[in-house]
Amino acid sequence: MEQTWRQAKAAFAAVAIPPVAWLLLFFLIPMAVIWAYSFGENTGPVTIDLTGTFANYMRALEPLYLGIFGKSLVVAGVTTLLCLIVGFPVALAIAFASPRTKAWLLLLIMLPFWTNLLIRTYALIAVLRENGYVNFTLEWFWNNASGLMTMVGLQPLGDFTPATLLYNNFAVVLGLVYVHLPFMVLPLYSALDRMDRSVMEASLDLGAGHWRTMLLVVVPLAAPGIASGILITFIPALGAYLTPDLLGGTDSQMIANVIERQFKKANDWPFGAALSFLLMYLTFFAIAAQAMVQKRAERRG
Amino acid sequence: MAKGKFLRGASRRSILQQFGAAAVGISFAGGLAACNRQGGGRTVNFYNWDTYIGPTTLADFEAATGAAVEMSLFANNDELFARLRAGNPGFDVIVPSNEFVTRMSQAQMIVPLDRARIPNFANLLAEFQDAAFDPGRQYSMPYTWLTLGIAYRKDKMRGGAVPNSWRYIFDSPQYSGRIALLSESADLMRLCAKYKGHSVNNIPETLLSEIEQMLIRQKPHIKAFHEDDGQDLLASGEVDIVLEYNGDIAQLMAAEGGDAFDFVVPQEGTLINSDCLCIPTGAPNPDDAHAFINYLLDAEAGQKITEEIQYPTPNAAVRDRMPDSYKNNPVIFPPADVMAKSEYGAFEGDERSRLYEEIFTRINAA
Numbered sequence: 099m100e101q102t103w104r105q106a107k108a109a110f111a112a113v114a115i116p117p118v119a120w121l122l123l124f125f126l127i128p129m130a131v132i133w134a135y136s137f138g139e140n141t142g143p144v145t146i147d148l149t150g151t152f153a154n155y156m157r158a159l160e161p162l163y164l165g166i167f168g169k170s171l172v173v174a175g176v177t178t179l180l181c182l183i184v185g186f187p188v189a190l191a192i193a194f195a196s197p198r199t200k201a202w203l204l205l206l207i208m209l210p211f212w213t214n215l216l217i218r219t220y221a222l223i224a225v226l227r228e229n230g231y232v233n234f235t236l237e238w239f240w241n242n243a244s245g246l247m248t249m250v251g252l253q254p255l256g257d258f259t260p261a262t263l264l265y266n267n268f269a270v271v272l273g274l275v276y277v278h279l280p281f282m283v284l285p286l287y288s289a290l291d292r293m294d295r296s297v298m299e300a301s302l303d304l305g306a307g308h309w310r311t312m313l314l315v316v317v318p319l320a321a322p323g324i325a326s327g328i329l330i331t332f333i334p335a336l337g338a339y340l341t342p343d344l345l346g347g348t349d350s351q352m353i354a355n356v357i358e359r360q361f362k363k364a365n366d367w368p369f370g371a372a373l374s375f376l377l378m379y380l381t382f383f384a385i386a387a388q389a390m391v392q393k394r395a396e397r398r399g
Numbered sequence: 400m401a402k403g404k405f406l407r408g409a410s411r412r413s414i415l416q417q418f419g420a421a422a423v424g425i426s427f428a429g430g431l432a433a434c435n436r437q438g439g440g441r442t443v444n445f446y447n448w449d450t451y452i453g454p455t456t457l458a459d460f461e462a463a464t465g466a467a468v469e470m471s472l473f474a475n476n477d478e479l480f481a482r483l484r485a486g487n488p489g490f491d492v493i494v495p496s497n498e499f500v501t502r503m504s505q506a507q508m509i510v511p512l513d514r515a516r517i518p519n520f521a522n523l524l525a526e527f528q529d530a531a532f533d534p535g536r537q538y539s540m541p542y543t544w545l546t547l548g549i550a551y552r553k554d555k556m557r558g559g560a561v562p563n564s565w566r567y568i569f570d571s572p573q574y575s576g577r578i579a580l581l582s583e584s585a586d587l588m589r590l591c592a593k594y595k596g597h598s599v600n601n602i603p604e605t606l607l608s609e610i611e612q613m614l615i616r617q618k619p620h621i622k623a624f625h626e627d628d629g630q631d632l633l634a635s636g637e638v639d640i641v642l643e644y645n646g647d648i649a650q651l652m653a654a655e656g657g658d659a660f661d662f663v664v665p666q667e668g669t670l671i672n673s674d675c676l677c678i679p680t681g682a683p684n685p686d687d688a689h690a691f692i693n694y695l696l697d698a699e700a701g702q703k704i705t706e707e708i709q710y711p712t713p714n715a716a717v718r719d720r721m722p723d724s725y726k727n728n729p730v731i732f733p734p735a736d737v738m739a740k741s742e743y744g745a746f747e748g749d750e751r752s753r754l755y756e757e758i759f760t761r762i763n764a765a
Contacts, residue, residue: 112419138751142749143502143503143505143508143749144484144485144506144508162760162764164759165761165764166764168553169764188509227635227636227637228635228636228637229635229637230637262576264637265623265637266621317487343626344626345625347616347622347623348621348622348623348624348763349457349618349763349764350760351760351763351764356641356760359584359756359759360756360761361481362477362478362480362481362750363477363583363584363585363751363752363756364481364752364753364756364757365477365749366749366753366756370751
């Protein structure tokens with residue numbers, strides 16, 4: 099007979115106390131401290147009085163900062179959408195690959211995780227900059243095309259001007275997609291892999307084309323996977339800090355960059371804490387939305 | 400120029416900054432890196448910039464005094480400050496810049512030095528024996544100084560002109576899309592004030608909003624606000640003209656292919672910084688900390704450091720021992736007439752840094 103935890107309190111406690119203590123000590127208490135700071139006032143370079151003021155939140159809700167929040171939401175949203183568009187076919191291909199290939203493909207997806215984010219970002223800089231590999235390749239094609247045109251008696255193309263691929267919003271989104279793609283592919287893969295294949299076969303047998311089967315059968319069945327993929331891509335993308343810092347131009351600042359500057363250069367922890375918690379509330383909102391999608395999918399299933 | 404004798408590799412403000420920036424959260428964790436090996440002999444925990452010491456300095460000090468030096472690195476003053484904010488995690492000697500000497504002394508994060516134990520103070524140039532940011536040199540000993548200026552790729556300057564005004568990077572479309580500025584709000588505000596003919600300190604509100612408008616106007620022409628890696632952007636051909644520290648550019652110019660670049664301090668004058676040796680409050684080993692500071696100000700030890708890092712030295716005894724290629728290098732020691740117009744940025748309170756930061760956020764968001 100199965101034991102409930104009430105009957106094995108000691109065993110349950112032994113298992114549960116370490117993670118609960120860990121969560122309390124290293125997550126909830128520090129978070130509570132930062133949360134308390136968000137209602138504080140600076141009284142000196144290193145002193146904060148917890149006065150219960152809402153001034154930090156009022157300031158965080160000024161149009162300037164709301165605009166940056168909005169911009170971060172857009173960037174994270176575009177990133178997530180691109181990850182979904184790129185990641186879905188990849189996840190589908192992995193799910194339908196032979197077991198041997200599947201292992202290799204999954205390894206390829208996870209390989210970047212084994213490299214430090216900073217190093218990957220610097221590698222991307224080496225690829226995208228004006229004297230980078232993309233521009234070298236473009237230049238090679240350009241010069242060959244130019245040579246070809248002279249050969250057939252046309253005017254040559256003129257000098258190659260390198261494309262500006264770095265230090266703009268394009269580079270930020272590209273970098274974010276590059277970094278977050280595995281977060282999208284893995285949950286999609288696990289949802290697609292678990293799916294009952296006979297449903298798809300039935301759909302195809304009963305006359306639906308591949309597109310209709312995909313849109314009306316596969317996508318709805320994979321909805322919980324899509325929702326969790328969107329969530330775990332969107333949340334870190336929303337808080338992205340390093341990528342806009344290194345790849346962005348003069349108008350690529352995201353909210354995490356502003357938060358970082360409050361904690362460091364501005365030495366304004368209360369305001370930084372208020373901005374952080376607004377970001378966190380946005381995250382909670384996203385998680386609640388995902389839970390709703392999940393619940394609806396379960397009810398349907 | 401004594402090529403090859405210059406520092407190789409990264410600058411003091413380099414890739415470490417990014418790692419450090421990512422680690423602001425764990426600065427709570429305190430003294431992990433600075434765990435002092437008590438019981439195992441005397442130790443000085445030295446918290447320094449990257450590539451900012453001689454190759455044998457630490458070992459030489461241990462040989463001379465018997466105290467070992469454990470060096471940890473920080474990437475910028477903000478990281479140093481954040482690390483010590485909640486209390487000293489065990490450092491004995493730190494190297495904040497001038498403004499932060501004032502800020503940390505006001506916050507009682509550093510202690511007054513015992514001049515009697517630093518006889519090598521006499522080696523310092525007279526103008527460095529006192530400082531406005533630390534009256535009477537109560538809390539700090541100067542280690543190096545440095546200036547901001549314009550670094551550029553020579554063959555990309557129109558008509559071979561020297562960009563000897565801040566106008567070229569702050570207020571002109573001439574090098575549109577080829578400009579990178581330092582991502583330091585206070586430095587930007589102060590240099591723009593200098594360009595407008597004002598001092599770098601006590602900038603009035605009206606001038607600040609004028610500066611904000613000017614930088615927003617200039618923004619489409621600026622390619623990036625860089626994290627103190629301007630020399631890399633310049634070297635890789637990403638930009639042609641960049642706001643940077645003289646030391647970083649002296650290193651770039653000394654490297655292979657460095658002839659393509661040059662550095663100028665604009666005629667309006669610039670900001671001078673000075674990195675200083677201080678003892679943080681609660682240092683476990685203040686005796687050896689004093690001995691170590693004294694040792695760093697020694698003529699021979701200082702010479703070895705300066706030969707390696709190639710920063711301007713405030714130390715007369717060291718300067719006398721250096722070759723002409725160092726003493727007469729106009730990048731390391733900019734001409735006297737522009738230096739006369741240059742100033743130190745004073746610490747004007749936290750409210751001021753917050754204001755500068757908010758203006759910079761607005762410029763970024765505009």
